[in-house]
Amino acid sequence: MFRPQGKYKHIQAQTRALWDSFADNGELAYTKTELLIDTIEFENNSKLFNEFERGALRHLCAELEIQKGSSGGFTCDEFLDMVRRTTPMLSRKSPSSPSSPSPALPPPPSSDNMAERMHKMEETVEDLKDIVQQLSNRLSLETAAKQAALSAVKDLEERIEKLEAESLQAADLNHNLQSELEAAERKARENQSRDAIEIERLQARQQELDEELQSKDMQIIKNQAETEEVQRLRDREQKLQDEVERAENQAIKARRRVSELENEATEARKRISEWEIEQKSQDHNVAEIDSLRAREQELENKVEKAENEAIEARKRVLELENEATEKNLDHNVAEIDSLRAREQELENKVEKAEKEAIEARKRMAEMPMPDHIVVEIDGLRARHQKLQHEATEARKRVSELENEATEARKRGPVVAVRKRSSELIQALWCLAGLLLFWPIMWARTWSPQGAFVPV
Secondary structure (H helix, E strand, O other), rough: OOOOOOOHHHHHHHHHHHHHHHOOOOHHHHHHHHHHHHHHHHHOOOOOOOOOHHHHHHHHHHHHHHHHHHOOOHHHHHOOOOOOOOHHHOOOOOOOOOOOOOOOOOOOOOOHHHHHHHHHHHHHHHHHHHHHHHHHHHHHHHHHHHHHHHHHHHHHHHHHHHOOOOOOOOHHHHHHHHHHHHHHHHHHHHHHHHHHHHHHHHHHHHHHHHHHHHHHHHHHHHHHHHHOOOOOOHHHHHHHHHHHHHHHHHHHHHHHHHHHHHHHHHHHHHHHHHHHHHHHHOOOOHHHHHHHHHHHHHHHHHHHHHHHHHHHHHHHHHHHHHHHHHHHHHHHHHHHHHHHOOOOHHHHHHHHHHHHHHHHHHHHHHHOOOHHHHHHHHHHHHHHHHHHHHHHHHHHHHHHHHHHHHHHHHHHHHHHHHHHHHHHHHHHHHHHHHHHHHHHHHOOOOOOOOOOOOO
């Protein structure tokens, strides 16, 4: 039973707190109503409303919300007042049959307490009035529920019509999709037949490509062999190219040397032209040139004699080395010492001849040369290059002899001394020939009569 006193304030506070937790809008009106009804029933520990009464309460809440309009719906206090007005009617219903309340019939009257019975009849009339009031209220509730049901049915009819229209549209769409599906199936069958023809053509093409690939494999094998041959030819070509480059470098060096010689020849021609201008006043140089030629011949004789002596000394040294190797005689050391003294004497002669050649070259350089000597100078330069090559070979030979001397040094001091003596003699004579031959050839380049003197 709903009791406004005592728990009503507690219920009001609780429902207000629950109410405030929801958004205050029209979409949640029924949810709020259910929440409030359940809260009231929970506080009374019994189910006060049946389904019909719940529907009536919802309808009343909807009407109250419509009356409020756009002001935010009905408040919690308004709803509780509405329930409070409705609850006394519901609280009188029988617990055994809450859905159909009917008043109990009064007992039959007796003759002794008529007044009491009349009083009870009055109370019964009051109860009947209450029942009538309850029935009228319930009728109004049922009427409101029927109106709500009618409005709901109307809404359902409108939704059914809308769904039927959507169903027709869906049927049309399904028909269109079916047509498109049939067209797609026909196209797929056509594509399948066309794909089968294309597959056959591709298989034939694949077979052709396999044959071509096999032929290309054979060609690749052949090309690999040709590539190896080409690589060998390229290596050979590279070697030849390197040789050509070396030859070109040598040719460039030769051209550079020729250019230098041409420059020197140009300078010589200039000097010759100056000499031709002063030739008439320089006839007294003829006698000096004759003396130089005589001195040259003397130097040649000395060099030839020194060469012969060196050859004899070298032969003697070789004989002594052979004797020392066979007999291991120590008395040959004195002979070697004499040969070394003779070698020193020859060195002194060579130095003296070299100095005289340098003086002659200086004096010849101070004298102008005629034009026909230029060709002879070129020949002398070629000869000089050849002598330089021979000197290089001689140096190599001296290096080899030094190596042999190192090996001979291991065999004994006497043999090493003799070997070294022979090597020194040979090297000295090679250098003497190189140093003396060039100034001698320079001194023999021209004669007083202007005739060419062969070397």
